[in-house]
Amino acid sequence: MPFEEYKKIAVAGGTGTLGSVVVKELIKSGLFNITVLTRETSTHTFPPEVKVAKVNYDSIDSITEVLKGQDALVSTLGTLAVGNQKQLIDAAVKAGVKRIIPSEFGCDLHNEKTRALPVYAGKVEIEKYLDDLAVKGFTSYTLIFTGPFLDGGLRNGLFFNFKERKAEIFDGGERLISASRLSTIGKAIRRVLTHPRETADRAVWVKDIDVSQKQLLELAQALTPGEEWDIKETNTAELAKTSLEQVQKGEIGPLTFFNLVRVAIFGEGYGSKFEHVHNSVLGIAGITLPDIEELVVSIFSAK
Numbered sequence: 148m149p150f151e152e153y154k155k156i157a158v159a160g161g162t163g164t165l166g167s168v169v170v171k172e173l174i175k176s177g178l179f180n181i182t183v184l185t186r187e188t189s190t191h192t193f194p195p196e197v198k199v200a201k202v203n204y205d206s207i208d209s210i211t212e213v214l215k216g217q218d219a220l221v222s223t224l225g226t227l228a229v230g231n232q233k234q235l236i237d238a239a240v241k242a243g244v245k246r247i248i249p250s251e252f253g254c255d256l257h258n259e260k261t262r263a264l265p266v267y268a269g270k271v272e273i274e275k276y277l278d279d280l281a282v283k284g285f286t287s288y289t290l291i292f293t294g295p296f297l298d299g300g301l302r303n304g305l306f307f308n309f310k311e312r313k314a315e316i317f318d319g320g321e322r323l324i325s326a327s328r329l330s331t332i333g334k335a336i337r338r339v340l341t342h343p344r345e346t347a348d349r350a351v352w353v354k355d356i357d358v359s360q361k362q363l364l365e366l367a368q369a370l371t372p373g374e375e376w377d378i379k380e381t382n383t384a385e386l387a388k389t390s391l392e393q394v395q396k397g398e399i400g401p402l403t404f405f406n407l408v409r410v411a412i413f414g415e416g417y418g419s420k421f422e423h424v425h426n427s428v429l430g431i432a433g434i435t436l437p438d439i440e441e442l443v444v445s446i447f448s449a450k
């Protein structure tokens with residue numbers, strides 16, 4: 148498999164929370180010709196320098212036709228669509244795409260405890276599938292583990308509920324977690340695409356900062372002086388036990404898988420603090436606690 152720099156990049160899921168930021172980062176670099184795959188019913192618009200290709204995601208032939216001539220495929224499909232990546236990958240291989248970056252962003256799936264959680268079964272299956280294809284020389288791949296999305300998690304209530312002044316603190320909230328902003332993930336993808344040899348057929352880890360849930364909550368409370376916060380303490384071991392029992396009994400509720408994600412992020416032994424990262428190789432500078440304070444202010448000051 149040749150490892151020249153990739154220029155023609157296809158992005159699947161480019162209208163989503165992560166995908167839209169990734170597309171912006173790739174555009175900003177000025178290094179690539181970008182094609183965004185959208186559903187045939189999509190009315191989303193992109194900057195003029197981006198080519199939009201409408202595809203039928205249920206048809207391998209439709210996807211293959213769009214991917215012909217592309218050097219790399221970046222998938223930023225959301226959690227519910229991760230299982231659909233297999234067809235996307237098959238089409239990419241059929242079209243001769245040289246590098247595939249699947250939607251593996253988030254928790255460290257090379258940690259055995261995290262890998263065993265049923266919420267990640269689809270991602271683990273995709274990883275194994277890609278590795279088998281790479282061994283056979285059909286394509287190459289890179290997995291990018293980023294920890295939870297810092298700005299995304301602040302906005303969607305992963306760390307606390309700012310609007311209602313509520314927080315669920317896991318295991319005391321002091322455990323450090325490696326987290327990355329969406330823009331940092333976009334930068335990491337860009338650097339993978341410009342460093343194909345160093346990143347071929349392997350996982351890379353990146354992070355902006357190691358931060359605890361309690362530190363994030365303190366920043367939020369500083370923005371609401373004199374206001375009372377409703378704080379609930381939760382034990383992740385008990386949460387994992389309850390959620391896994393629900394899965395085993397087939398009694399999966401609306402929060403079952405989300406709670407398993409929270410176990411992977413906040414629980415002990417799930418590798419949520421990355422000890423070794425590839426920030427220097429991928430040009431990730433990281434941020435400090437004062438930077439996070441500015442991020443919290445920018446997200447919540449108008450709310």
